[in-house]
Amino acid sequence: MAEEHALAHPTPRQYAQIAILLAFLTAIEVSLYYLEQSIDAFTTSVSAPLLILLAVMKFVIVVGWFMHLRFEKSLVSKFFTTGFVAAIVLYVAVLFALGAIVLT
């Protein structure tokens, strides 16, 4: 299997480190949530982008390292990103057409 790609897979130790990082990010997410709940100045419009950013980071880490997408042929990531991007674009458009997202 190893000859499939030039990059070496992480070792179990590195996997554990990645998992710790993920746990850490989750902890930040949850604390952001509580900040938003308790501090008035910290509104949704501040926390939401941060939360989304964190989710994207976790997403990328899991896909890239745990699913080995980093090490996979580029065709695979093309398929995968196409699905992901298509879903986001289309459903944002649907929500927009339904009036659930309003441009202000």
Added chain:
Amino acid sequence: MSDVAHADGHHDVHEGTGIDNRKLGMWVFLSSEFMFFGALISNYMLFKGRDYSAFMPTGQSVLLPRGLYDIPFTSVSSFVLLMSSLTMVLAHDALVSGDQNRTRVWLAATGMLGSVFIGGQVFEFTEFVQQGMTISSNPAASAFFMLTGFHGAHVFFGILMLLSLYGISKRQGGLTEVQGLNVELVGLYWHFVDIIWIVIFTIVYLIP
């Protein structure tokens, strides 16, 4: 994975991608799953923001999912699912390095963590129902149950697949190379279900 061995292959008979059929198939399938969960998530996004007070019998207030969340609880179960991705990847890693016993241990651990997650979800659902929010309370509740329910069903199928891999390995005393690919495939599926939860946790639970 003989095809890979001949990737340089003047005597390979195919103009392929060099990726095993089943693995490519799994990736293709997962890319379509985005559309599936995207529909469920946008369904929830649409309904969570609406006001249902006009449809309630007089005197009753609207019970929305976001009013009932137990964030610490869900954070813990999200953490559990996240860690199951770690055990999954360790199972695969153990298999690659030829350690069949360790593979089985990690497979079992993954299944266990998955079960804990599902158990948490069942608890959450019963809790919500006891507080009065059922699937028929309002469309936002319907969408919440449908989204998290379908995610739970995916986890459930993942557990089934993990269990059968565990069983086969136990019976045969190890997994063959072909079956080993199945570990990788189940792993892909499992991580995918995990990333969907990452999105759900943020969009459904944390962002008000």
Added chain:
Amino acid sequence: MATTASRSGARTIFRRPDSNTGFWGWITTADHKKIGIMYGYTAFIFFILGGLEALLLRIQLSQPDNVFLSASEYNAMFTMHGTTMIFLFVMPVSAAFFNYLLPLMIGARDVAFPRMNAVSYWIFVFGGIFLYSSFVFGTTGPPVGGNLAETASRLGSGPNGGWFGYAPNSGLRFSSGTVMDYWSIGLQILGLASLISSINFIVTVFNMRAKGMKLLRMPVFVWMTTVVAFLLLFSLPIIAVALFMITFDRNVGTLFFDPSMGGDPILWQHFFWLFGHPEVYILILPAMGIVSEVLPTFSRKPLFGYPAVVFAGAAIGFMGFGVWAHHMFASGVTPITQAAFGLSTMAIAIPTGIKIFNWIGTIWGGKIKLNTPMLFSLGFVGMFVIGGLSGVTHSIVPADWQQTDTYYIVAHFHYVLFGGAIFGLFSGLYYWFPKLTGRMYSEALGKLHFWVFFVGFNLTFGPMHWLGLNGMVRRTWVYAEETGLGPWNMAVTVGAFIIALGVLIFMINWTWSKRNGPIAPFDPWDARTLEWTLPSPTPEYNFAVNPVITSLDDFWHKKYSEDADGRPVRRPEATALLAEYEEVGLNPPEPIHLPNPSYYPFLVGAGMPMVGYGLIYDNTAWGIPLLLLGAVTIVGSFIGWGVEPLEEPHADHHSDEPGHEHPGTDGEGS
């Protein structure tokens, strides 16, 4: 002959079925060609059913205020007509072409997942039977609180919400019987079948091409198959969710589409058309692929602008996801949405135009043989242009406010679906008939079929433009005499019967020629693509020797070189080459391992309706047990299959030898 070459594996402890014999051979086969043939015949049966439903519709409409059908019967007929033609005829017959031809055209011995392929087929068959069983078991009724003068007949007990099942009319309150459950669960099952085959085809195209067949050397038909597979891949999950939502609304108590509890019926329309519009390109692209093969062959010229045609096909598929709301121009969506979708819809005319013009470029200056397939392909181009242009008049949003939900729309989509998809598919049926059966069809009957179709088709659907603009509304079982629409409706009805005559001619030609037609040479059309290098009918193993490709239209270039003028000159060695193909094709030099037949795909399919009935009748004593039985059948079959190797043991040991093996198919798992 196939037996000698293919069945060399040793027996195992499992007694496995043998696909070469009789009835069980068909049930258990994993051979893509047999599966393709079964897809074709099954789909054709559904075509007859859908057509008979259409004839009933037409008899009812032949005069104003007719009483031939009751309202409930009429509603069931048009719903099942549309559903059948789309999900049980055009899609599966396209799948028949994909199955039969895709491996042949890319030089492979099978698809990537042969047994998954069989699963798709059996799920489709059982899904179709399940849907149609509504006529036997289904119940309809008035909306809750409404009244009927009489109970619905069996004919009126089919699904009756229209092929797009608009909510909340399809919800429990307004469709109180079980028929809409049959519809939603039936479509769910059919969608699963298509999803599985789309994954299969994508992997096949990406992994199983013969050596040298670069992506831009694939026949256009293969390209269109690929685009269709991607369209299915990304659009089916959407309809799956939508169907789950309606099923849950009806059976579980969710409130998605129930406006009296804050649900949103327009959401259904978005989800349905987000699937439904890509779906119409799913229906037309295979036919466009066929036409792109037929026109060059019978013009003796390469396809004009191959990369442009391929790119346009991909662009159509891509843009097809961005136009869905054009089915909702009257729904009160915001003007911004209407304008955006009006413009995106117009834009689709551009890549489609590129295809049309390149096809004309292909025949221009050619040496055109007007054989039956060519007639159908030329008919396709002409008729599709009419349908496409009326499509563009719908994209003029204010004009569509007048047109929508009238027969003007019905005219549009029958021009693209019948004049387009069906003409293209019939072209393909004639074109590949020799490869399929080893015999030639009757050219005289074929041409007669074309002309009867052509006249009948235009008489049926041409006046519908006029009817629609004159106020004839869709899905109405009666219309008032004062509208003055009677005479034209009568003409339409006559046209429909002429089409039926054409179908009969086709059936006679097919059944007669299959047995008694002259024996077909293996390259009867002097064609261009790989499948014509094979004996007719195609042997079970397809390619005795794995082909190697060096150019687009490889086969043609092996037969012809070009002179200084750029005109083809037959190579002197061509005749010998063909003889060699024939000789080798029938006598593989080495044993070939093929996927073995299996009972499990059939069982997976058979489990589906059990789950479906279980869901519908979950409130009866036997509902849940049946559901569980179905689930156990499906899961059990998958486990049995996981244990059963794809090919007889030892097969994978050959994988290192050249000319033998499909990498990756050897261990096809669950």
Added chain:
Amino acid sequence: MTRRSWIGIALASSLFTACASGGPMDSLDPQGPIATDIDGLFRLTLNIATVIFVLVTGALLYATIRFRDRGDRTPEPKQVEGNARFEVIWTVIPVLILASIAVPTVDRIFKYTSCADDALHIEVTGHQWWFEYNYPDDGFSTANVLVIPTDAEICLDMTSDDVIHNYWVPKLNGKRYLVPGQATVLLLRADEPGEYWGQCAEFCGLSHAKMRARVIAMDPDDYADWLSSQQRPASMPADGTIEQEGMNLFLGGQCVSCHNISGVTASNPALATGSIYGPDLTHFSSRDVFAGATLNHDDPGAIESWIDNPPLIKPGSFMPNIDLTQQEIEALAAYLRSLD
């Protein structure tokens, strides 16, 4: 192309537009400014489409005939694989054509999707299978027949009580959905007094075909008269007449639980609770059509056969067959006829 062939094309496309059938639902025979404007846009597009069609099929037929295989007399064709210049041409030309029709399209979309401030508002509610009209400023409700003044912009505020319906009066404007739980608007404007036909265009269940409508446009003066006639309470039958017998049956039987007749019935309980109800019958016989505009008042026996067995006439109807005797039917019919 010569001038003459352009005329030929215009004629060909007119073949199906110009000789409008004159049928009551003919969308090619617009009778108001909005419908006329839309019709113009459609004809423009249709003419362009016809030109494209003639050119494309012309080329197709020409090539088919000209390059037919005539055996040995036809040489083998040149193997042309494509031509980049042509590709550009036949991409750009359609872009330009489409751009030219896109502009008026977008303009009309915005023009006809919202109402002017001074428009006359009428509320339309869709029911399976009839249209209810409310005149909010004048405080009465009617059904099936919508009466509007000419030369005024009418703004229909629409919604539905059950499923999605689609309001269409071809000669006055295109369609617009009536969506349960949501509000939509449709503009109407008629030039001339007259009676215009309409029909529900979206499939809405069993009797969708019998969900029709009429619009009557009146001179502003006539319209004012009509308004005041509708605001009066219902006429009372004289003592001892068959009409009075009918009224008593109406009040004593089930009819009153679904129908309102102002001045006669107490306020309708069903109307208040939002459960199923039927058309307001106060001025029933002032409307020339009823039951979803499928039955005509002047047809002898039409009212009788309707109240005898509504679901027979409209399958699924929410008005039940009450098993009335012939006598009762006649009395009720007589009473209904007197409600002018």
